[in-house]
Amino acid sequence: MPVDKAFARFDMARLYDAFNHHGEDGDFYENFAETPCRVLDIGCGTGSMTVRLANRGHKVTGVDPANGMLQVARMKDSDGRVDWIHAPAAEFTVPERFDLAIMTGHVFQVFLDDAETLAALRNIRRHMVPGGRLILESRNPLAKAWEDWTREKTREERIIDGVGPVEVTYQIKDIEAEHVTFDAVFAVEATGETLTSESRLRFPAAGTIERLLAEAGFGESVLLGWWDRTPYSETSPEIIAIARA
Template sequence: MPVDPAFARFDMARLYDAFNHHGEDGDFYENFAQTPCRVLDIGCGTGSVTLRLANRGHTVTGVDPADGMLQVARMKDSEGRVDWVRAPAAEFSLPDRFDLAIMTGHVFQVFLDDVGTLAALRNIHQHMVPGGRLILESRNPQDKAWQDWTREKTREQRVVDGIGTVDVYYQIKDVEGEHVTFDAVFTIEATGETLVSESRLRFAPVETIRGLLSAAGFGEVELLGWWDGTPYSETSPEIIAIAHA
């Protein structure tokens, strides 16, 4: 599981946390399991969805390879409700087995090839109880969401505690096959300092996602196209896969 170098840093992770919030997607994950269960959040980042699930009474473990992200997550978890684990998705080893595993925030797209993706999915599958479910999300490549990742369309400002006003925008650097490379550019108003985080994502087609889940040992897969439960179609903005272990 690749780690964006910037998000291994606490200062960049804090900026990421200030600008990235979960709306309909967070509600979907929070309400998916109707009764308390054991949840594994892979690529949990700063823990926004992880903590929402813990607040609902679930027993939650959050896994992420980035130190900076986990530092921010732990700061928000003053009561120690979540077990935070620093490890790549293909390498963590836990004694627990989980009823539900989730990969939020399009974290599935940071796996850039079949080999790395399959290694992660197989490790997740090994940590699930029979009949458990994995939910992952990936932007539908046919929707070409990256075409809107421009300074003009993505620029926004927020006031970040301890930092002040921060401006951010996203800009595409390269589109090659299934892979899109882009920068997140943060500017701190008080100092004029600019911090840049480069990311690379894979926009895998739905057939590839289905095939990788099957190869990892998952069975039935339900596909949704949006967080309201709309079934997936070729024009859906999202590929939301619910796979049974």
Template sequence: MTVPNLYGDPRLVGLYDLLNPAAADTAFYLDLAQSSGADRVLDIGCGTGLLSCALADRGHDVTGIDPSPAMLAVARSRAGGERVTWIEGDAGMARRGAADLAVMTGHVAQVFVDDASWRQTLSAAYDALRPGGCLAFESRNPACEPWRAWTPEASRRRVESTTYGWVDVWHRLIDVQGECVRFATHYGFERGGAEIVAESELQFRNQDALETTLREAGFVSMTWYGGWSREPVDAASRELVVVAIRD
């Protein structure tokens, strides 16, 4: 069975946290919110709300925005979910000038495959921030060509769900066209023998392209990291992590 929307099928949404648990990226954004003194945080593409709820648990006033009602249903039911303001939609629905910090985690930045939607999102994030506020996000570094490892052999994982039992997950590369990469994620359910295939498309912008669009949106300075330990960017960096300040 092939599904057009990875985050629309409740079975795949139910597996999301197992496949994407809290890790070094979560710690980075939690530390950034604290060190920057951000009282109000906007989580764009909040998904199942793992980071949003962790931020709220630390005393931040958090708004989580996501277009997927299935993901938001999980977010609302999470422990501490009642302390977060949840909005179904995109960044343009955020309150203007209300946030000290906006974040886009889980490589959300790469979901915007066309430049128009990407620029609209950056503009909306800019509008949502107070003067001097920060936008932080990460994107996979195209110089490392991470899609080369998106093969069934190299990417296969197995997770156990209390609802669905053991599930095998792997990627299959479909196509690479310039900066755009298309791939399929296969989910093999041991219980019942079902297989779901979700096709995805991601944009791999390099650091120069990301910086250009950030400046066009009005962000005046940027600090770049090559990973979650705040190491500098180099040719081997797997991540491009940026903290951008609006004027």
């Protein structure tokens, strides 16, 4: 899993956390498993969804390659309910086997080619029980969400404890085939600092996602287009894949 260099830093991870929250997607993941089970959260980031699932009684392991993100995540886990693993998705190894694996927050899109994606998916599958389920999400490239990633449309301000008012905006730097490169720019009012995080995402088609899951050894996958479980179509904003191990 590629590491965003900015989010390896605690200060940047904290800013990211202040502006990124789960809405309908969080409710979907929280309610997916009807009874407590063993959950693997790949690319858990600052742990918002990880801790939420642990609080529901699941035994959760969170994996992320960015130290800064995990620092923020551990601060939310005051009871120590989550096992936090600092490692890329393709390289972590734990003895436990999981009933459910999730990749929230469009983490799936950080894998920039088939080789990276397959390495991660195969390692995840090795850590799942037979019949366990993997859920991943990716923005539908046909919806062209990046067209709204402009300074004017993304400007948002939050007051962060110990930091004060912070404004974030997004701006596209490059669009090439399946890949979109953009900056998240955080402006800290108190210090006048401008902190920039560059990200590059892949926008694979639905058929590509199904193929990669099959090549990684997963069974037939179901595709949804939104968090209300509407089936995927070409006009869907999301591609939510649920696959059997």
